[in-house]
Amino acid sequence: MSEARDEPELSAAEELALARLALDSGDLTHAADHVAGALLRSPTLPEAHETLARLAAAAGPGALDLFPLGPHAFVGAVVARAHLLAAAGHPADGLDLLAAATAHAPQADWAGVPWVTAPELAARLDPDRVARLLMQICAAVADPVPRAGRGPLRPYLTLARHVTAAHPAHGLLLGAASALARRLGEVALAVTWAARGVRAEPSKLGEVWLGYAYRSAGRLREALAALGRAVEHDPDDLAVYADIAGTLADHGRLDEALDWIDRALDRDPTFDCAVHTAHRLRWQRDGDVAHLVALADFSRDHPDDSHEHGDLAECCRGRPWLGQVTPAGGAMVDALRGLLATGGTAFAAVRLDGWEPPSAMRTVTAAVPGLRVEVADVAGPDPREPRRASTYRLWRYDGATAAPALPAPSAAAADRIRQLAHPAWPHPPAAYDSAVVLATLELGDLLGLLVHPPDAPGTSLGRVLAGQDPSLWVRCVQVWACLGLLHHRTDEPWADSTRRRVLLELVWGVEDWTTEAALFALVTAAWVDPAVRPEVASVVAERLADVAAVSRERPVPIAVSLAHLALAAPALDPATTALARRLIVEAATSARRPGWLGGLRRRLAALFRRH
Known part of the structure; x- marks a missing residue:
């Protein structure tokens, strides 16, 4: 998506004034462009949504064509199209577009509108699709989200409350909702939802979500038990081994953590998460820089890891010469x-x-x-x-x-x-x-x-x-x-x-x-x-x-x-x-x-x- 247009940057009020002038003259294309600009500046502004409704009424069946999608779609146009889809009876498609906008710019309140948080919406949505949407949002934000950035994401949590109430035994939905709740600091709710999901549909992913929720709640024994059950579901998912090791290490249990990492490396000596975690934990244990050098070598020789890792930077942060200049003495x-x-x-x-x-x-x-x-x-x-x-x-x-x-x-x-x-x-x-x-x-x-x-x-x-x-x-x-x-x-x-x-x-x-x-x-x-x-x-x-x-x-x-x-x-x-x-x-x-x-x-x- 893009947040830039050829026109100079205007305020939401200025965009709406130009949109109304274009509407009055019958220039629907320019009206749509300015409505999209207003939604970019102020996604929840009532006047912007009123002008969008006027535009839709004037355009009739062709309203969606005024906000086309493409490889570099303007994010304001994507959001406008989402609201039009919801008004036309396709709220799931609209939610997909709002989630895409949130993934692009999580700090904007794209979903803070009444139709997203309406309780009656839940009955019209497929729980599988909502679960995927929540997972998409979780993948795009920090874990946890800083307190100051949680507001724009809370409409999705309200949506999750309504949909889980409508589908109280849907394991995937409950687990994904737990993941979002945990990121937004609702740890008790995250534990409740993840536990319900595992009881309804036992699975590896459900146990992982439950383990994370317990870990955020400070319930270490239960977190490790849940992650251990995840391994039993799928002994070949070595990422869970690394999660267990990281959890143990965070609580000072380095020997146990390294045992889990060694188990993972026995299965696949090149598995990136296990290799990164192993070197980080060994550095924590003895402070030998050889572990960090080996990690740097591995990262250089394996540029196509499954995802970006921060272990090396975490170990070097604040360390003399590894991560910073030492202050001068004398x-x-x-x-x-x-x-x-x-x-x-x-x-x-x-x-x-x-x-x-x-x-x-x-x-x-x-x-x-x-x-x-x-x-x-x-x-x-x-x-x-x-x-x-x-x-x-x-x-x-x-x-x-x-x-x-x-x-x-x-x-x-x-x-x-x-x-x-x-x-x-x-x-x-x-x-x-x-x-x-x-x-x-x-x-x-x-x-x-x-x-x-x-x-x-x-x-x-x-x-x-x-x-x-x-x-x-x-x-x-x-x-x-x-x-x-x-x-x-x-x-x-x-x-x-x-x-x-x-x-x-x-x-x-x-x-x-x-x-x-x-x-x-x-x-x-x-x-x-x-x-x-x-x-x-x-x-x-x-x-x-x-x-x-x-x-x-x-x-x-x-x-x-x-x-x-x-x-x-x-x-x-x-x-x-x-x-x-x-x-x-x-x-x-x-x-x-x-x-x-x-x-x-x-x-x-x-x-x-x-x-």
Whole structure:
């Protein structure tokens, strides 16, 4: 269906005024078009239905022809045709069209009209057809529907009440009605209807509906019993096994859940629902990223799954580097966040106990113009020097001031990254796919973005980042620029490619946020291309070992973030995994040490000297 027409958008009142003028002049085609437009704007407006009735009377037997159906039918015309069919004695056909409109736009009150909710309609409808209609609506809406979106669907629930009263022993109808009631928050009614349906006509589908209703009601034992009976009806329906496993897992019974998944996989190792559920549950059990990588591989190799799955995104959501940028660490950005949170005044100077990443220093000095930075002598190795020889020098130092060593990117590149950069993504392969829009940027632009991040966009997200944590926006730009590097000259074989060489040099460059961004890009490459996993795992292991060694001499602000990155890397060796976990635990232990928070506050308070 379509919601667009060639005419400019008008209000319902304006559409009706034009419809009446067209009617008065005998131009029924244009009158019908404007009536359809009015119904689109206000589906339950009485004046629109009165004008539709006038139009039908004027058109006579040809009224339906004024609202033709087709592959791209205008939704307002579909709804108008539905009402004409009902008025002509064909309410079931009209309901089918209203349900199609609801599936197209569930937020509109297409069915909120008297004829749909009239009690006497039930006797004129075939219960099988109503059951299919209710299932069509359920398939088009969320489960459950958010409270704010339930109003337009309630006429269908009223219809279900009337038809189930007229056909109290129709199993399919009762089950479908239960499914709709459950989605609309009528859980007790959903249980009643599903239980009646199973008693009237025992079936696998009826038990599934009953199991879902019990589950929504919090009656776990009865839900599992009903789903178990569904398996007895059809042992080959492996989707029910996955439902049982998911239900058990939601209540913390992972071992039992995995037993059910293993039973399903024994029957069909490639059944998509079971595979997705299995990897998700195993990840929940032990946190090993190998399960998520295997799930990503399965999704890539099986693009024609029976339906879309959200297991991988669910597991990665909110996880460091799996689903989002980690916030920057270090005294400079901590102090800046505190300053912005309290609305404090500007500072004149800052004295640091050690070098902060150049990106951090640039971010803070940009937010606090005129700030002078002093750095005490600290133990080596010097974080301003690359850890290995590098062709691409991003930063230069003038005393304690870090400055970009590369020219600014083009305005077009800045605009493109501003539209794309975001602190979260569904999972690494999705981030990789999104970054393809940067494929046409020149290498100089991509590198320039790392040290010349554009201002945050004027969106609500951009305003929040600029006002509360400018460092997060800078990190977003750097992460997406490095993801863009993965798409640079993809015609070059990986081993000898520019993209690989540049990212490796950035990983071993100066101790900076760009180190994290480049390493994340390599980790993402390993997620999407199994062939590069051994090399990337080796790079991650070497870089983390280097960080651990340096940490014994002086603080490394990016250490914990790199540890989280390591845990997101495919095919990492056990020793490096253990090292990453140790670095994270040690940092968390230091943060929890008694007196630590007060000491941090004192250090931050003393960090800046006021004017």
